[in-house]
Amino acid sequence: MTTEQNAIRPNELQLLLHRREPFVLLDVRNQEDFERWRIETHPDVQVRNIPYFQFVENPDQAVAQLPSDKLVVAVCAKGGSSQWVVQEILRPRGFRAVNLNGGMLAWAQYYQARELPESPPHLRIYQFDRVARGCLHYVVVYGPNHKHAIVIDPPRHTEPILDLVQHNQVVITHIIDTHAHADHISGGVALSRATSAPYYLHPYDGIHPLDVLPATIPYEMLKDGMRFDLAGAKLQVLHIPGHTLGNTALLLEDSGRTYLFSGDSIFLRSIARPDLGGHAETWTPLHYRSIFGRLLELPDETIVLPAHYSRSQEARKDGLFTATLQELKQRNADLQPRSESQFREYILNSLPDFPHQYVDIKRVNLGLLSAHEEFLDELELGKNVCALATAYKG
């Protein structure tokens, strides 16, 4: 990176973080917003929260809190205040400072796609990582000439998916949401309109669990045992209620290998919470039977591809968030053997705060609430909290 540069884009920030380069992350948002959600860093990054209004009030005092010998990356909500701090305050004082273009909003919309190296010969599995939020979605390219694709759990911003399929001249044939999401706005319906591919959801998730109102969006129904033939590879639907009533996972089998798109059921270091529908007491036993009676009974060598992670350290060295079922059984505390009553007690004592905006997000996803982009951005602020509390500790 050159010091002449005034600004960096989210992918350049991600590269700085990935290379573990030392720098100062200067977050100029107010303290409340900073504490609610900030960019996850590693110990070599010095993080400072100095709100921009302190630079307005007393620039010299604010500047004195920054080391002058390191690169400063300034961040705010949308990029305006941090740009002002960089251009009007820091650079004139000789700091090597750059602005994160578009701020946290752009950071929240940044996706990094990685191909799974263990893809079997007939398939290409791409994991898309929404870095800021810890959300993962997938594109599986299949067929004799790799010309077809299914999309699993697409987010609101569908451009990265459309870029990938256009670049590779691929046709999307199926779009599947493993469940009705509460933590992010689904791109399923929009992608279906853009590509004419059918959008699938389990019908139990076509009813809002708190409003008890049916979805107004068009969808095809998933059901347990349903199979999609992907030119020889088989994709099978597993109905695994618990996180939601219509929760599913997708089992992909090809050339003797098995992949589990586990959605929000089992994650790498935790499991999904069963309370976001407002029925933790009654859904926890279903969750137990789905996880212990069904998912953990799959072959140990099954490659698990989850829809979330809680911390970036969960990634492998190559950046992918995946592990075999056997590895999860060994290192995932939430998957340790428990009786149903032990599990119930464990779960009900491990629930993080209920994010109030999740009720509206699900309404949007089911077509029960329409909202403008700015409101959708606000609903999606922060990291996902779909896992048990244990995932966010330490």
Add this chain to the structure above:
Amino acid sequence: MAEEKVVADRELDVRGAQCPLPIIRARQEINQLSVGQILKVLATDPGSVNDFKGWARTARNIELVKQEEIPEPGNKRLFVHYIKRIA
């Protein structure tokens, strides 16, 4: 607090402006007020609510008297901040 009527001595309209402009402009206006006078700021940026709170808490001579959120047609909102110069 919301039912209290606050009489402003000066009004600043920063509707449509993004941060940092509302606070930079409000600081300029405050500097022209006498101690005890109140500035009313009209903003449309939702981020201004926490920013004005944080600014008033850390700045040397101002106090946040009141904040209002007023729904506007077309799903829009207007945020009104009343700032008093106290020194």
